[in-house]
Amino acid sequence: MTITATSERDIVVRKISFGMLAQKYSTLVVLVVLFIGFSVATDRFFTSTNLVNILQQISMLTIVAVGLTFGFAAKEMDLSVGYVVGLAGLLCPLLMVAGTPIPLAILAALxxxxxxxxxxxALVVGIGVPSLIATLAAGSILWGINFIISGGRAIYGGIPDGYLVLGQGKIGAFFPYPALIMLLVVGLSWFVMERTTFGRYLYAVGGNARAAELSGINVKSYRVYGLALSSFFAAISGIILSARLGSGQPNGGETYLLDGLAAVFIGMTMLRPGTATVMGTFFGALLIGIMNNGLNLMGMDTYIQSIVKGVIIVIAVSVVSRSTKLRLL
Amino acid sequence: MAIALENISKQWPGTLALDNVSIEIQEGRVHGVVGENGAGKSTLMGVLSGAVMPTNGTLRMAGQAIAFENPAAAVATGVSLVSQEGNLVPHLTAAENICLGFEPAKGGFFINRGQVVRQAEELARQWFPDTPIQLNRRVDELPYADQKVVEILRALHSRPKVLILDEPTATLPAKEKQSLWNLIHTLSKAGMSVVLISHFLQEVIDLSDEITVLQDGRKVSHLVKSNGDITERQLIDLMLNRAQRGETNYHFDTTAMTNREKDLGETVVNVSGWTGDHFSVSQIAIRRGEILGLIGLTGSGHFEFAQSLFEPSKAASGQYEFIGRNVGRSSVREMKRAGAALVPDHRMINAMVSDWTVRENMSMAGVRETSIKPFGLIQRRRETNEVLRLIKRLNIKTSSAEAKIVELSGGNKQKVSVAKWLFAAEERYSLFIFLEPTEGVDVGAKREIHELIKKLADQGAAVVLASSDLLEVAYVADRIVPFRQGRNSDEIERKDFNEAAFINAIAGVTQ
Known part of the structure; x- marks a missing residue:
């Protein structure tokens, strides 16, 4: 059957089967159901303060997860991001406590x-170590380094207010800076991935490296970009984290790896199933944020939250694996 | 009769891999199976060894219809396969590999290691008396030839009635080849049936009692040695000659081609002493406006040579001039910039991102041209318009530019693969290299692709066409370079085109 479509929109309507529809929007439905459920279950959920609060809570996670998305697009997984968050979140306070000006400290952390x-x-593209293993090892090394440079203690005292604003300030005493930075990061990343040749080539390398190579795309460079951006975004997140906490914590970013991966996986179930997209990841992080926030307000213990989160990851990955050829190694 | 395949057909999505093939494997005889890549040999062996379920047809053993659920069932019934790639467990010893799955047990649970080694030794002594194998070493530490022996011993462990050897000598040194040939004789003398698949036709002729020739999934001939000598020339003829089968869509009427005389432009490609994996080319030059056809048997190096013109640094060394510039060490990206384009074989593996749309795939190589530099901001409307233009121009049957590439038929996918190099780049490329351009393409689209190739040459590009379809090359090419065992032989001019000449050249027969 070949229908000549008059516009792109025709096809979108024609092509969508119920299965695809269910798959593409199931995550969105879950999000909406959670939202309504929490609104009904607790009256503290659906308030403007709390909704802004959710955005603020997910901001650091989202930035890490968007970084992971760049890696995923090139079929590279970065398991060191949690410790990079920690590293950047320690370096900034350490340098500032030692008298380094704010911009220099931030640049150093980035x-x-x-x-x-x-x-x-270098390990992955240069030597050929699978990214899963190389970054796992790198994470272990970074964890050690983080404890050495911090002496295993929190770094605080002497961090300038101008820095703390990044994590604690609000525009018009209402909209938190971290949430604003997150929205900027998401918007810019979405634009780069969806509207520029850079994003297109990154996805080409992840989609079929050989075809990309034979199309004249520099495959190695794009794999490097994917991994480098992954770490870079984690560093941004670490800076915000330390500004938010007002201190540098030696094991500050550890939870961001698992939650970040969860956000990416959940995102891969929607929009372009099987592909990590910036918007998908953002919705994934939002879902995790709403869940944590809602369960919290309902008085659920954190270990229950952890179980629920694990279950959701398993479901998301199952959905993706069943419908696409998900290959991460 | 050991086993018979009756009217076997196998339909893969989009291709009919086997079309009503019948073969009888006789006891104590060596049965050779030959054919070009894609002729259906592997699928046929898959059916015989239980790895592939036929769509139609029956397997019979001693007159009884049987069906293999899986390879294990085939082994249990007496059919063992020694595959081309091998399937040894690398970190087990040779002896452990030989007994894998049939380990003698102590107390029903613990492996009897002594017994494992004894069984392996016994098998080795019985079948390879003059090849000492270190059975207690890890198999991945053994030389390749010994690994092959281990694999064969493993297949023999279950005392099969039928042993299938898929390209057993492909990578063996001469001495080991000889001992394998001896084994084949011994096995058939012992009453075992051997099915032998090999690209080395002389080897098949020497060893086999009978030979089945496959072409495009069909059995085109069954030759029995006792009925008369079989020659390599004869086999190649049967494997490649499509005209004989009545496929005369393309004619060799050279007089009708005189209007193809054209003014050839500058030399685009000039290689000499150009050597890579599987090929060594003395000298070949290609000029603007001409189509050079490359023919040869699978493994004779013509595909590798064609590909090397696009990735010289990776694939070869020697002298390679591209429009007067030395590019012997250039990368793909440098070749693309210089004006070379490759339309590869196995398009879904080498050319397409399978979960992308037609638009994204088509613009993969040229999207930078429809974007605002320096940031590479893609102008979606320009991109889409260019895609729509090419869809129309190449008559690509797709529901839209936004359809997924996997929804297209083989021929239309192939057109997208060509369109990739026309995207925002009309007449930009000076060299087009086509590898198997009509693999898995229906007749109508085939013709369109042939016309497109000719048009590219008419517009002033140099074209290299490597294909295993002789008729296709004869129809499209201006001259042909035959390859044999990695070397280029004398060129054949269009006026001398005829199938007998091609086949002689491929077979190395001089007149």
Whole structure:
């Protein structure tokens, strides 16, 4: 059957079968159901303060997860992001306590994140270690480094207010800076991935490296970009984290790896099933944020939240694996 | 009769891999199976060894219809396969590999290691008396030839009635080849049936009692040695000659081609002493406006040579001039910039991102041209318009530019693969290399692709066409370079085109 479509929109209507529809929007439905459910279950959920609060709570996670998305697009998985969050979140306070100006401290932390990404990609692209293993090892090394540079203690006292604003400030005493930074990161990343040749080539490399190579795309470079951006975004998140906490914590970012992966996996069930997209990841992070927030308000213990989160990851990955050829290694 | 396949057909999505093939495997005889890549040999062996379920047809053993659920069932019934790639467990010893799945047990649970080694030794002594194998070493530490022996011993462990050997000598050194040939004789003398698949036709002729020739999934001939000598020339003829089967859509009427005389432009490709894996080319030059056809048997190096013109640094060394510039060490990206384009074989593996749309796939190589530099901001409308233009121009049957590439038929996918190099780049490329351009393409689209290739040459590009379809090459090419065992032989000009000449050249027969 070949119908000549008059516009792109025709096809979208014609092609969608019920199965695809159910798959594409099931995650969105879950999100809406959770939202309504929590609104009914507790009157503290659906308030403007709480909704803004959710955005603020997910901001650091989202930024890490968007970074992971760049790696995923090139079929590289970065398991070191949690410790990069920790590293950046320690470096900034440490440098500032020692008297370094704010911009320099931030640049140093971002540089450190980028450096980790480049070391990871040297291992993965240069030597050929699978990214899963290389970044797992890198994470272990970073964890050690984080404890050495911090002496195993929280770094606080002497962090300038101008820095803390990044994590604690609000525009018009209402909209938190972290949420604003997150929205900027998501918007910019979406644009780069969906509207530029950079994003297109990154997805080409992840989609079929050989075809990309034979189309004249520099496959190695794009794998490096994927891993480098993954680390770089984790560093951004780490900076915000330390500003939010007002201190540098030696094991500050550890939870962001699992939650970040969960956000990406959940995102892969929607929009373009099987492909990590910036918007998908954002919705994934939003779903995790709403769940945590709602369960919290209902007085659920954190270990229950952890179980629920695990179950959701399993369901998301099952959905993706069943419908697409999900290959991560 | 050991086993018979009756009217076997196998339909894969989009291709009929086997079309009503019948074969009888006789006891104590060696049965050779030959055919080009894609002729259906592997599928046929899959059916015989239980790895592939036929769509139609019956397997019979001693007159009894049987069906293999899986390879294990085939082994239990007496059919063992030694596959081309091998399936040894690398970190087990040779002896453990030989007994894998049939381990003698102590107390019903613990493996009797002593017994494992004894059984392996016994098998090795029985079948390979003059090849000492270190049975207690890890199998991945053994030389390749010994690994092959281990694999064969493993297949023999279950004392099969039928042993299938798929390209057993492909990578063996001469001495080991000889001992394998001896084994084949011994086995058939012991009453076992051997099915032998090999690209080395002389080897098949020497060893086999009878030979089945496959082409495009059909059995085209069954030759019995006792009925008269079989020659390599004869086999190649049967394997490649499509005209004989009545496929005369393309004619060799060279007089009708005189209007193809054209002014050839500058030399685009000039290679000499150009050597890579599987090929060594003395000298070949291609000029603008001409189509050079490359023919040869599978493994004779013509595909590898064609591909090397696009990735010289990776694939070969020697002298390679591209429009007057030395590009012997250039990468794909440099070749693309210089004006070379490759339309590869196995398009879904080498050319397409399978979960992308037609638009995204078509613009993969040229999307930068429809974007605002320096940031590479893609202008979606320009991109889509360019895709729509090419869909129309190449008559690509798709519901839209946004349809998934996997929804298209083989021929239309192939057109997208060509369109990739026309996207925002009309007449930009000086060299087009086509590998098997009509593999899995229906007749109508085939013709359109042939016309497209000719048109590219008419517009002033140099074209290299490597294909295993002789009629296709004869129809499209201006001259042909035959390859044999990695070397290019004398060129054949269009006026001398005829199938007998091609087949002689491929077979190395001089007149």
């Amino acid at each position: 540089g450190a994140g980028l450096a980790v990404g480049l070391i990871n990609s």
